[in-house]
Amino acid sequence: MKIQPIGQYGKQLTRLGLVNCFLVREEDGYTLIDANLKESDQEILEAATGLPIRRILLTHPHVDHIGSVDALMGRVKGLELIASERSIPILQAPPDLSLRAGEVGPIRGGTPGIASKVTQTVVEEDRVGSLLVIDTPGHIHGHQSFLDERDGTLYSGDQFGSLGNLTITGFMPWWFPMKAFSNREQAKDTATKLLTYPIRRVACGHGKVLEGGTELLQSAIDRALCRD
Numbered sequence: 001m002k003i004q005p006i007g008q009y010g011k012q013l014t015r016l017g018l019v020n021c022f023l024v025r026e027e028d029g030y031t032l033i034d035a036n037l038k039e040s041d042q043e044i045l046e047a048a049t050g051l052p053i054r055r056i057l058l059t060h061p062h063v064d065h066i067g068s069v070d071a072l073m074g075r076v077k078g079l080e081l082i083a084s085e086r087s088i089p090i091l092q093a094p095p096d097l098s099l100r101a102g103e104v105g106p107i108r109g110g111t112p113g114i115a116s117k118v119t120q121t122v123v124e125e126d127r128v129g130s131l132l133v134i135d136t137p138g139h140i141h142g143h144q145s146f147l148d149e150r151d152g153t154l155y156s157g158d159q160f161g162s163l164g165n166l167t168i169t170g171f172m173p174w175w176f177p178m179k180a181f182s183n184r185e186q187a188k189d190t191a192t193k194l195l196t197y198p199i200r201r202v203a204c205g206h207g208k209v210l211e212g213g214t215e216l217l218q219s220a221i222d223r224a225l226c227r228d
């Protein structure tokens with residue numbers, strides 16, 4: 001697993017050059033944003049040097065973001081598991097993929113579920129330590145992103161990818177599976193909504209961390225409009 005610092009408070013943990021999760025340092029320990037693929041628990045624990053991991057905060061329930069949740073919940077005493085309320089039925093094993101009123105479906109992408117139970121749900125404008133919760137629908141229902149208000153890092157989950165330029169989910173290269181199962185219109189609206197936040201860099205679920213704020217997000221929106 002490759003480990004790289006992000007700003008003052010974050011660490012990017014990358015497996016297979018493609019799948020990210022992030023450790024964010026708080027006063028009481030680390031918040032782990034997403035839990036990467038299966039069998040990443042040992043390396044995640046080793047990357048959390050000097051401080052305990054206190055909580056796992058999930059952007060969404062796809063397989064490459066929840067793979068090591070159960071292993072970590074089993075190994076770390078008192079670990080909290082935090083997600084959106086909408087994610088809960090999708091997180092259970094087997095998952096309940098039924099749609100709610102007004103939702104467009106079907107729900108796509110690998111959703112194997114987990115055995116662990118969510119210990120806390122969060123809604124938009126909640127804060128988890130230094131992280132502001134922002135609803136970012138488009139990739140999957142209930143998707144959330146987290147803005148570290150100390151240094152302007154947006155942990156965007158799969159709202160964006162950065163395998164090259166910053167790209168809105170659904171507008172990824174043809175070879176990347178995120179393209180197939182996102183609601184492109186909703187994801188574009190979410191990107192526009194994010195223009196109003198004080199973002200200074202974007203840390204995506206897949207790809208490198210990109211420096212920039214409004215102009216970076218706007219470039220992703222402009223490219224999406226060209227590819228409509």
Ligand SMILES: [Zn+2]
Nearest residue numbers: 062064158205
């Ligand atoms: Zn992903």
